[in-house]
Amino acid sequence: MILALLTSAACGGGGEPAEGAADTLSVVATTTQVADFARQIGGGAVHVTQLLRPNVDPHDFDPSPADLQALADADVIVENGVGFEPWLDEAVSSAGHAGEVVDASRGAHLREGHHEEEAAEHPDGEHEHGEHDPHIWHDPANAKVMAANIEQALAKADPSGAAGYAQRRRAYDAELDRLDDWIEQRISTIPRSDRKVVTNHDAFGYYLDRYGLTYVGAIIPSFDTSAEITGKNLTDLVAGVKNAGVKAIFSESTLPPKAAQALAAEAGVQVVGGENALYGDSLGPAGGDADTYITMMRHNTEVIVDALG
Structure with missing residues (x-):
């Protein structure tokens, strides 16, 4: 009965690119999480185009022509990484993007392996997300790593704004530390x-x-x-x-x-x-x-x- 009620998840839809001011850095972020990190670190110095819409299952996402154009025009592309965007490499290649692509997961703590049930469904050992759990942002310590990777990429693309990116990243780190402490206290109840x-x-x-x-x-x-x-x-x-x-x-x-x-x-x-x-x-x-x-x-x-x- 439960199996019969399980329906397929909704397909993702692409975000609509918008033009930023001429003196802002054009950033395309794949997921809602890395888009938020990019906005927090970039502030008014960046214009962020977010490909995945809020509250949409990202696993079946298929980039639209507008998404490909946004990728082509981007100064910086930010991805979650850990195989969460299996469509991205092909999309970037199709778009002809020649700029920076930032893997926000670089240096993050990764959970290894898959559950036995999943292995049984994929006896050849092939998994869409590879060998690690891609949902890294659910640990605020990993969120800090992701924010730092984004800061470094923005500073590389826009050296004149490096001090501002660093200042905003430090302030955001402090917010994440307070969040981490608050969650620990709440769960302890x-x-x-x-x-x-x-x-x-x-x-x-x-x-x-x-x-x-x-x-x-x-x-x-x-x-x-x-x-x-x-x-x-x-x-x-x-x-x-x-x-x-x-x-x-x-x-x-x-x-x-x-x-x-x-x-x-x-x-x-x-x-x-x-x-x-x-x-x-x-x-x-x-x-x-x-x-x-x-x-x-x-x-x-x-x-x-x-x-x-």
């Missing part, structure tokens, strides 16, 4: 026996590792929302939820909620979704409660604490 998490797909490993929560499982037991699952995966997950005494199943903003709702009903626990859905692969729309990296992390933390605490 959850009884240790209740720090168990089930989500739509395996997107929160870095967050769980950093703050001492236990990953019980995911409806799609993969880093990639397009991965195939089996009825056995879901039957085993229902049993795991019951055996572990999990209090809630968290739906994600970019994925249909029906499978999570069905799984929760089968396991006899609450499902957390709607406006309280977690932001896994994308930030939320402008003006919402998760429209920046920091507000997204605060939203996710409050939702988790409210459900498990």
Whole structure:
């Protein structure tokens, strides 16, 4: 029943490029997260074109002609890295971009390997995201690394603005440190026996590792929302939820909620979704409660604490 309710995720749509002022650096950022980092570090010295729209599943993204033109015109392209944008190399080549392409993940801490369920679905060992979990931004320590990589790239492309980029990056680092401390304090209010998490797909490993929560499982037991699952995966997950005494199943903003709702009903626990859905692969729309990296992390933390605490 749960397997039948699982529907395909919505396809990503490209962002519309806009012209910045003549004296600003033209930056194209692939994901909502790295676009926010670029805006925080670049300030008024950069114009950021964001390819992936908020609240859209990035795994099926296909660049539009407008996206390719933005890539062609960019002074700097910023990517998440770790295989999160498997379409990017071909898009950059097609666009004829000859400038800087920044892998924001360079030097970040990476979680290794895949879950046994995923390996069973890919017996040849091939995975769209490679050997590491690409959701690196869910650890604020990695966010600091990503911001530093972006700062260095902007300074290289615009040496006259280097001091400003460095100043904004230092200020943002301090914000990220305060965020990290706040999340740790909030998670500490959850009884240790209740720090168990089930989500739509395996997107929160870095967050769980950093703050001492236990990953019980995911409806799609993969880093990639397009991965195939089996009825056995879901039957085993229902049993795991019951055996572990999990209090809630968290739906994600970019994925249909029906499978999570069905799984929760089968396991006899609450499902957390709607406006309280977690932001896994994308930030939320402008003006919402998760429209920046920091507000997204605060939203996710409050939702988790409210459900498990």
